[in-house]
Amino acid sequence: MAHDKSDVLHGSLALMVLRTLDTLGPQHGWGIARRIEQISGDALALNQGTLYPSLLRLEQMGWVTSKWGASDNNRRAKFYSITRAGKKQLAAEAKNWERISDILGRFVKPSKESI
Amino acid sequence: MTAIRIFLGRLSGLFRRGRLERDMEEEFDFHLQSQAAENLRRGMSSDEALVAARRYFGGVAQVKEAYREAHSLPFFQLFWQDLRFGLRMLRRNPGSSILAILCLTLGGRCDQCCVQLDRGGSASSVPAVAHQERMMAVDGTYRGATGAPGNSTDVSWPDFQDLQKNCQLSDAFIVDRITGSTLAIGDRADRTTGSVVSANYFDALGVRPILGRGF
Numbered sequence: 001m002a003h004d005k006s007d008v009l010h011g012s013l014a015l016m017v018l019r020t021l022d023t024l025g026p027q028h029g030w031g032i033a034r035r036i037e038q039i040s041g042d043a044l045a046l047n048q049g050t051l052y053p054s055l056l057r058l059e060q061m062g063w064v065t066s067k068w069g070a071s072d073n074n075r076r077a078k079f080y081s082i083t084r085a086g087k088k089q090l091a092a093e094a095k096n097w098e099r100i101s102d103i104l105g106r107f108v109k110p111s112k113e114s115i
Numbered sequence: 116m117t118a119i120r121i122f123l124g125r126l127s128g129l130f131r132r133g134r135l136e137r138d139m140e141e142e143f144d145f146h147l148q149s150q151a152a153e154n155l156r157r158g159m160s161s162d163e164a165l166v167a168a169r170r171y172f173g174g175v176a177q178v179k180e181a182y183r184e185a186h187s188l189p190f191f192q193l194f195w196q197d198l199r200f201g202l203r204m205l206r207r208n209p210g211s212s213i214l215a216i217l218c219l220t221l222g223g224r225c226d227q228c229c230v231q232l233d234r235g236g237s238a239s240s241v242p243a244v245a246h247q248e249r250m251m252a253v254d255g256t257y258r259g260a261t262g263a264p265g266n267s268t269d270v271s272w273p274d275f276q277d278l279q280k281n282c283q284l285s286d287a288f289i290v291d292r293i294t295g296s297t298l299a300i301g302d303r304a305d306r307t308t309g310s311v312v313s314a315n316y317f318d319a320l321g322v323r324p325i326l327g328r329g330f
Contacts, residue, residue: 047173060124
């Protein structure tokens with residue numbers, strides 16, 4: 001069963017978090033974790049806890065900010081939002097991933113010309 | 116810029132540890148409770164729901180440790196811990212502490228003396244040698260020498276005499292050939308490092324013996 005889920009590639013978690021915050025707006029950690037699992041179709045083996053040190057590092061980089069607020073069930077929760085620098089980083093990282101994925105694609109499915 | 120920002124963030128974390136710790140506990144608790152509620156909606160029992168929430172989260176203790184590390188400077192924290200431990204130990208045993216401080220002080224002074232004696236011999240900046248800033252070393256060489264270590268030769272005694280007699284650039288010339296010798300005091304003898312030097316050695320260096328005479 002464990003092989004049905006893929007490990008989160010190093011460095012890709014930051015991209016997922018930034019994309020989630022860019023799309024959904026301010027979210028608490030659990031909301032971000034749920035969104036990542038939903039988008040991946042529950043195919044990622046994400047230890048939800050690993051999200052928090054990653055969020056802290058993104059905050060230290062100045063790519064996200066956090067603020068305490070009230071959740072849907074009226075509990076105090078910490079909400080994260082993407083900053084302008086975070087949006088720029090997201091654009092750069094997305095471009096980088098597209099490039100890497102394109103290169104890997106050429107290895108996985110080599111065209112006749114490249115063989 | 117990013118490295119400075121991270122450093123400052125971590126540094127400020129050192130002074131807000133209590134608050135950061137409380138925030139982390141509250142944030143993780145919110146996460147676990149929210150996941151447990153979700154698990155309940157999916158049909159798990161209340162006990163099972165919380166256990167499953169913890170499982171999805173990964174090791175809670177490990178995550179907390181990783182989080183603490185990310186908002187602190189481990190080097191400073193360890194240094195501060197060691198310092199506090201040391202001070203506590205000093206306060207607990209004042210007698211042995213004074214002894215330790217005295218030993219360190221004496222040890223420090225001895226080291227300093229040895230370094231100064233050694234430096235006196237090699238003519239670097241030491242108060243024992245007058246005008247050490249005006250001292251220079253002259254070495255011999257030969258045709259075809261590359262300048263690499265070991266490619267120099269001694270200056271001959273006639274050359275030394277010529278220099279002494281004719282060179283106007285220097286106040287004095289001295290000769291120093293570092294060699295081994297046997298030092299005997301009473302019935303005890305030890306092999307030691309010594310120098311064969313010219314008779315004007317101490318006068319030129321401006322070093323006066325406290326007792327007795329030079330040459």
